[in-house]
Amino acid sequence: MQALKIGHGYDVHELVANRDLIIGGVKIPYEKGLLGHSDADVLLHAITDAIIGALGMGDIGHAFPDTDPETQGIASTKILADIYQVMVEKGYRIGNIDATILAEAPKMAPHLQEMKQIIAEILKTEIENINIKATTTEKLGFIGRREGMACEAVVLISQLS
Numbered sequence: 001m002q003a004l005k006i007g008h009g010y011d012v013h014e015l016v017a018n019r020d021l022i023i024g025g026v027k028i029p030y031e032k033g034l035l036g037h038s039d040a041d042v043l044l045h046a047i048t049d050a051i052i053g054a055l056g057m058g059d060i061g062h063a064f065p066d067t068d069p070e071t072q073g074i075a076s077t078k079i080l081a082d083i084y085q086v087m088v089e090k091g092y093r094i095g096n097i098d099a100t101i102l103a104e105a106p107k108m109a110p111h112l113q114e115m116k117q118i119i120a121e122i123l124k125t126e127i128e129n130i131n132i133k134a135t136t137t138e139k140l141g142f143i144g145r146r147e148g149m150a151c152e153a154v155v156l157i158s159q160l161s
């Protein structure tokens with residue numbers, strides 16, 4: 001029987017002026033962007049953390065410390081691609097991913113298909129295996145006040161036969 005493993009990821013970044021808003025590898029037009037040591041792609045970080053979690057290897061900050069000057073401004077597509085390689089070397093492939101972006105604005109819906117395409121390409125899986133959705137928090141809390149965004153992701157990985 002092929003072994004299945006599940007992982008969960010959660011990430012938060014602050015919204016600030018003079019930063020690009022990059023989510024799921026897509027640059028989204030908006031008045032603010034997410035702050036981070038990397039490009040602060042909250043969706044890719046949650047997915048990366050979910051894969052790392054499924055592999056039982058800790059978290060994204062362990063693999064990519066935010067104190068490393070070498071990775072300042074790194075694209076999170078690169079981080080996800082690196083973790084994908086680790087996953088393959090350990091003998092696993094993606095089963096499916098389900099992720100939820102928590103953001104009051106802007107609308108993510110017009111960009112979800114492109115995000116899924118980018119993620120499916122990096123993880124060498126069918127686009128049908130990737131589900132991404134978005135919700136507001138009904139103007140409540142730091143997300144509702146547009147001070148930041150969060151993302152949750154779950155991933156199933158299965159052993160290569």
Ligand SMILES: Nc1ccn([C@@H]2O[C@H](COP(=O)(O)O)[C@@H](O)[C@H]2O)c(=O)n1
Pocket residue numbers: 102103104105106107108109110134135136137138
């Ligand atoms: N940043 C967002 C938030 C939500 N959406 C889409 O709008 C729908 C309604 O959101 P509620 O939080 O009011 O339930 C939701 O189903 C998403 O499709 C979005 O695109 N971007």
Ligand SMILES: C[C@@]1(CO)OP(=O)(O)OP(=O)(O)OC[C@H]1O
Pocket residue numbers: 011012035036037038039040041045060061062064065066067071074
């Ligand atoms: C990705 C890393 C590394 O560049 O930095 P940030 O962009 O600050 O993102 P965070 O979600 O705090 O995750 C871990 C970090 O080590």
